Each structure stands twice: as structure tokens, then as C-alpha cells.
Amino acid sequence: YLAGCFGNPSSVIPNVVTQNDVFNLLIFSKFHTWIGGACSLAVIIAGIALFVLARRYIKWRITVAYFVAVALMSVILNFAYPGGDLLLRLGFELLIGSSVFLAFFMATDPASTPLTHLGQLIFGVGLGVLTVLIQTYMGFLGGSILALVIMNLTSPVLDRVGKWKPTTESKEPKLPKAKAFAPEKVKTYECIRCGACLRVCCHKLSPILINQAFVKQDFDALIKLNADYCTGCGHCSFVCPSRIDLKGSVLRSKAMLKQQ
Numbered sequence: 034y035l036a037g038c039f040g041n042p043s044s045v046i047p048n049v050v051t052q053n054d055v056f057n058l059l060i061f062s063k064f065h066t067w068i069g070g071a072c073s074l075a076v077i078i079a080g081i082a083l084f085v086l087a088r089r090y091i092k093w094r095i096t097v098a099y100f101v102a103v104a105l106m107s108v109i110l111n112f113a114y115p116g117g118d119l120l121l122r123l124g125f126e127l128l129i130g131s132s133v134f135l136a137f138f139m140a141t142d143p144a145s146t147p148l149t150h151l152g153q154l155i156f157g158v159g160l161g162v163l164t165v166l167i168q169t170y171m172g173f174l175g176g177s178i179l180a181l182v183i184m185n186l187t188s189p190v191l192d193r194v195g196k197w198k199p200t201t202e203s204k205e206p207k208l209p210k211a212k213a214f215a216p217e218k219v220k221t222y223e224c225i226r227c228g229a230c231l232r233v234c235c236h237k238l239s240p241i242l243i244n245q246a247f248v249k250q251d252f253d254a255l256i257k258l259n260a261d262y263c264t265g266c267g268h269c270s271f272v273c274p275s276r277i278d279l280k281g282s283v284l285r286s287k288a289m290l291k292q293q
């Protein structure tokens with residue numbers, strides 16, 4: 034792996050690799066052919082800048098939970114196998130291969146990650162734990178990629194974890210500032226699964242899940258999701274970055290339930 038990373042044409046391959054060489058490589062001069070196999074520091078700076086620019090929609094909790102879980106697992110393994118260098122193990126597990134790129138740009142992919150905050154935290158922790166276990170016991174240095182594929186399979190289950198309990202009581206959410214736009218030019222997009230609509234519903238409903246159940250005409254799901262609690266405030270449609278008519282489909286679901 035190290036030899037592969039020293040493949041950067043501008044780097045000089047030392048005869049004896051010291052701890053400083055390894056950290057210099059992992060943090061600054063990493064260069065390999067996997068996607069994201071570039072300077073870890075630059076990837077971290079670009080990732081944080083993206084979080085700041087789109088903080089309402091990017092699932093930064095996954096990245097934070099992932100790094101914390103990887104660090105804790107490294108410390109645990111260092112105690113389990115005494116005699117190793119804790120700093121090197123931490124650096125290796127946190128920065129190896131494309132794991133930094135994965136933590137910022139792949140693990141937060143909206144389409145395949147959980148909607149709720151608690152689901153996202155569990156997803157990040159699971160990803161970190163699996164990554165270290167795969168790297169340690171299977172000797173697969175791209176462990177984070179395999180771990181991500183496994184954790185993506187858990188998203189439908191994690192969507193149900195941390196979902197608020199729907200209520201008939203109404204609580205006003207904090208909404209972002211309104212932007213001026215021409216209604217006739219509004220274009221809708223596919224849902225990016227940011228989860229923003231869940232967090233602003235004054236009745237703690239899950240507008241996107243109700244919308245999906247409505248499209249499938251899944252009557253049982255609409256009952257379980259309490260679509261009839263909707264009072265049509267429109268907050269969900271207001272915050273949706275994909276401009277989906279959530280309010281319309283939730284109200285139509287409510288009407289459908291009333292007709293039954």
C-alpha cells in the first residue's frame with residue numbers, strides 16, 4: 034500500500050520509512066489510483082466547505098459519527114493488541130486509502146442513507162466499526178467501501194429509527210428565510226432524501242414517506258404514518274429543496290383516508 038501511495042511522481046521514495054514519512058504520506062502527499070486517493074487535508078477542507086455551504090441538506094452527522102467510531106475502535110484494538118503504536122494505528126485507520134473521501138462525499142450520499150438524525154448517527158457508527166473490523170481481520174485496505182455497501186442495506190430499517198411520534202398537537206418549527214422565485218418557473222426534482230421535511234412538520238409527520246405511500250396507494254402505510262393529522266401548513270413543501278408538492282400529496286392522502 035505504501036509503495037503504491039509513494040507512486041506520486043513528485044515524491045521521493047525513502048530507503049527507510051519513518052513514522053513521519055507515513056504521516057506525511059497519509060495527510061499530505063497520498064497519491065493512488067482509487068477515487069479520492071489524494072491529499073487527505075485537501076479532501077477534509079473541501080468536505081467541510083461543502084458542509085458549511087449546504088448544512089441543511091448534507092448529512093454531516095454520518096461523517097462525525099464515522100470518525101469517532103473509527104478512532105474509538107482503533108484505541109480498543111490498541112489495548113487488545115498491546116505493543117503497537119497508537120498514533121500510527123489511528124492515522125492508518127482514519128486516513129488509509131480513500132476513507133476520508135468516503136467519509137465526506139460517499140457516506141453522506143442522500144439517496145442511500147437514513148432520513149432521521151438518530152438513523153444517521155447509527156449509520157455512521159456502524160460504518161466506522163465495520164471499516165476497522167474489515168481492515169483488521171480481513172486485511173482489506175478498502176474496508177470502508179465494503180462497510181458502506183453493507184450499511185447502505187440497513188437504510189430502510191434505520192429510516193424508522195428516531196422518527197418522531199406523530200401528534201395532533203401543532204408546534205411551529207423554525208423555518209429558513211423565504212427566497213423570491215417565480216412560481217411559474219418552479220421545476221421539481223427527485224427527492225434527495227435530505228430529511229428536511231420530517232423536521233419541520235408541526236405534527237411530527239413524515240411527509241416524504243407519506244408521499245411515497247400515496248404514490249404506491251399503500252393505504253395501510255398511510256394509516257400507520259398518520260397522514261390524517263396533517264393540517265396543511267405547507268412547511269414541508271416550503272423547505273423541500275426538490276420542490277416536491279408534499280403538502281398536496283399529504284392532503285390528498287388525508288382525503289383518501291377520510292373516504293374509507
Ligand code: SF4
Pocket residue numbers: 233234235236237238240262263264265266267268269270279280283
Ligand atoms: S402540510 Fe401537513 S405534512 Fe406538511 S408540514 Fe404541514 S402538517 Fe406536516
Ligand code: SF4
Pocket residue numbers: 223224225226227228229230231241272273274275276277279
Ligand atoms: S421530500 Fe424534499 S425535503 Fe423531504 S427528504 Fe425529499 S428532498 Fe428532502
